[in-house]
């Protein structure tokens with residue numbers, strides 16, 4: 001007895017969306033806004049690459065961010081941050097999660113505005129504090145009163161560079177990533193096709 005042979009085209013692997021970015025996408029916002037988590041989730045969702053500036057700096061310097069702050073001060077950290085930020089505007093477009101203080105330097109704000117599409121993830125200092133389990137990893141998040149003040153000072157800087165603003169209050173990382181994906185598609189930054 002012969003087995004039935006399948007008809008039609010050979011079995012194809014399951015289709016998955018192939019995405020392309022037309023420009024780098026930078027995530028900005030206060031500490032705890034979810035820049036690192038959302039960028040990673042979106043990268044997985046769309047099969048594209050992401051890079052976290054703080055993680056990249058830690059590998060490059062072979063030191064934790066908090067140790068760079070302790071040894072070189074905030075200015076020393078900001079020097080490195082500007083150098084790596086420049087690298088990721090020059091390379092192939094990818095998702096770039098920045099540190100919350102990247103907007104402090106006017107030079108960085110110009111790089112962000114000229115270098116890609118900027119997504120501002122908005123969070124209150126209060127909600128940010130409840131999300132971050134180990135505040136010692138954020139040398140500039142000392143206590144809630146100070147974080148509220150820093151957050152208020154930075155708000156106009158985030159707004160200055162933002163191409164899109166997403167309020168993250170009470171939303172899951174997955175939901176925020178899906179919202180960012182939809183904005184990027186609508187703006188023609190993210191292209192999704194079937195392989």
Ligand SMILES: Nc1ncnc2c1ncn2[C@@H]1O[C@H](COP(=O)(O)OP(=O)(O)O)[C@@H](O)[C@H]1O
Pocket residue numbers: 029030031032033034035036037038097131132133168171172173176
């Ligand atoms: N939308 C969210 N809801 C709940 N927890 C979150 C959310 N986004 C991030 N977190 C948590 O908050 C902490 C800080 O997130 P992270 O992505 O590192 O933020 P950022 O890079 O903006 O400082 C992590 O423990 C992360 O799991």
Ligand SMILES: O=C(O)C1=C[C@@H](OP(=O)(O)O)[C@@H](O)[C@H](O)C1
Pocket residue numbers: 029030031032035036054065098099100101102137138139140
């Ligand atoms: O807001 C800031 O000045 C900082 C935010 C941190 O990154 P996250 O925003 O990812 O926590 C990190 O770059 C450093 O501790 C300084």
Ligand SMILES: [Mg+2]
Pocket residue numbers: 035036037052054097098099
């Ligand atoms: Mg981060």
